[in-house]
Amino acid sequence: xxxxxxxxxxxxxxxxxxxxxxxxxxxxxxxxxxxxxxxxxxxxxxxxxxxxxxxxxxxxxxxxxxxxxxxxxxxxxxxxxxxxxxxxxxxxxxxxxxxxxxxxxxxxxxxxxxxxxxxxxxxxxxxxxxxxxxxxxxxxxxxxxxxxxxxxxxxxxxxxxxxxxxxxxxxxxxxxxxxxxxxxxxxxxxxxxxxxxxxxxxxxxxxxxxxxxxxxxxxxxxxxxxxxxxxxxxxxxxxxxxxxxxxx
Amino acid sequence: xxxxxxxxxxxxxxxxxxxxxxxxxxxxxxxxxxxxxxxxxxxxxxxxxxxxxxxxxxxxxxxxxxxxxxxxxxxxxxxxxxxxxxxxxxxxxxxxxxxxxxxxxxxxxxxxxxxxxxxxxxxxxxxxxxxxxxxxxxxxxxxxxxxxxxxxxxxxxxxxxxxxxxxxxxxxxxxxxxxxxxx
Numbered sequence: 332x333x334x335x336x337x338x339x340x341x342x343x344x345x346x347x348x349x350x351x352x353x354x355x356x357x358x359x360x361x362x363x364x365x366x367x368x369x370x371x372x373x374x375x376x377x378x379x380x381x382x383x384x385x386x387x388x389x390x391x392x393x394x395x396x397x398x399x400x401x402x403x404x405x406x407x408x409x410x411x412x413x414x415x416x417x418x419x420x421x422x423x424x425x426x427x428x429x430x431x432x433x434x435x436x437x438x439x440x441x442x443x444x445x446x447x448x449x450x451x452x453x454x455x456x457x458x459x460x461x462x463x464x465x466x467x468x469x470x471x472x473x474x475x476x477x478x479x480x481x482x483x484x485x486x487x488x489x490x491x492x493x494x495x496x497x498x499x500x501x502x503x504x505x506x507x508x509x510x511x512x513x514x515x516x517x518x519x520x521x522x523x524x525x526x527x528x529x530x531x532x533x534x535x536x537x538x539x540x541x542x543x544x545x546x547x548x549x550x551x552x553x554x555x556x557x558x559x560x561x562x563x564x565x566x567x568x569x570x571x572x573x574x575x576x577x578x579x
Numbered sequence: 580x581x582x583x584x585x586x587x588x589x590x591x592x593x594x595x596x597x598x599x600x601x602x603x604x605x606x607x608x609x610x611x612x613x614x615x616x617x618x619x620x621x622x623x624x625x626x627x628x629x630x631x632x633x634x635x636x637x638x639x640x641x642x643x644x645x646x647x648x649x650x651x652x653x654x655x656x657x658x659x660x661x662x663x664x665x666x667x668x669x670x671x672x673x674x675x676x677x678x679x680x681x682x683x684x685x686x687x688x689x690x691x692x693x694x695x696x697x698x699x700x701x702x703x704x705x706x707x708x709x710x711x712x713x714x715x716x717x718x719x720x721x722x723x724x725x726x727x728x729x730x731x732x733x734x735x736x737x738x739x740x741x742x743x744x745x746x747x748x749x750x751x752x753x754x755x756x757x758x759x760x761x762x
């Protein structure tokens with residue numbers, strides 16, 4: 332084999348595209364051709380450098396958006412257009428939040444984080460880190476994971492069975508998220524201790540097709556997110572308030 | 580591609596088992612094509628939905644190259660559709676941007692950052708073929724199907740892309756002996 336021939340085979344050899352016979356011929360030629368040995372070294376090094384680049388996995392939010400689309404397409408085709416519009420606007424909102432960074436107002440960023448947290452628990456079972464309908468399992472699970480004990484109630488009697496909980500990050504702080512179910516929908520209740528002990532009237536909002544409720548009760552800041560109707564969200568908030576009142 | 584019947588629950592289930600596991604690859608490729616994390620998500624999502632629409636035409640070939648081809652076609656459509664009207668995409672394409680941001684990981688060395696930015700700085704045709712070969716680890720045959728090129732063209736384009744990358748790296752890091760950067 333002359334040098335131009337072995338030179339032409341360097342790349343295919345590194346890429347594993349030569350047949351066994353061709354590889355053997357190439358390796359024999361290589362022992363006679365220091366120039367091509369150097370080329371091979373260089374090609375391997377370049378390939379190794381690229382292969383060592385860290386892979387960036389698909390973000391959770393993208394996965395959640397796709398999951399959501401698939402569920403909608405498989406389940407309720409008539410809702411599809413609405414869901415597509417919603418997914419698009421959520422991503423715009425979150426995208427702006429990410430790009431804007433410090434330009435985004437704290438309140439908007441918090442809402443984005445709550446929505447992203449909701450997508451995590453609503454899209455897959457792995458989003459729920461402790462899966463149990465037993466409040467005596469869920470509540471102790473938070474001990475050692477966050478620095479407060481959230482009030483946990485099973486609301487099955489009110490039509491919102493407890494599914495479990497997870498720890499999420501809101502505004503850089505670890506917070507408790509309780510997950511409830513309403514028919515096929517999930518409700519995420521994120522709560523953290525408040526500086527004030529006075530309760531407030533719930534503030535309801537609809538955003539990108541999600542119902543949001545924010546209020547203060549029992550010394551906790553409460554934020555509920557769900558893909559429920561506003562009326563059902565009001566029912567959920569009332570059930571939580573009632574359970575907390577019963578604790579006193 | 581042909582007009583698709585609406586996918587039913589069974590098709591979605593098959594799609595979930597066959598195609599969705601390659602979402603990381605689709606996003607990774609989108610990330611290098613767009614060089615922008617937000618745009619990459621939009622592209623990957625659009626490509627996934629398109630893949631589902633065309634899933635009836637999927638004949639059990641390998642799913643990953645099939646999906647990557649859709650990512651690439653979606654990207655050319657997206658650019659064409661917005662081209663001219665939308666300056667953002669042109670700006671993104673023209674600016675020397677980083678690929679997947681190695682700065683997010685404090686442990687990632689300078690060296691990797693140089694390699695990532697050298698790759699990101701390459702023209703689109705060199706960048707995509709290197710990503711398909713070295714990062715997605717596709718064979719020449721699969722690269723040919725993703726890029727819709729003959730295998731011979733894949734080989735020559737890959738060789739040119741490697742030369743460009745070596746030159747780009749050398750420019751960034753200085754030379755040593757036979758032409759590879761002194762790292």
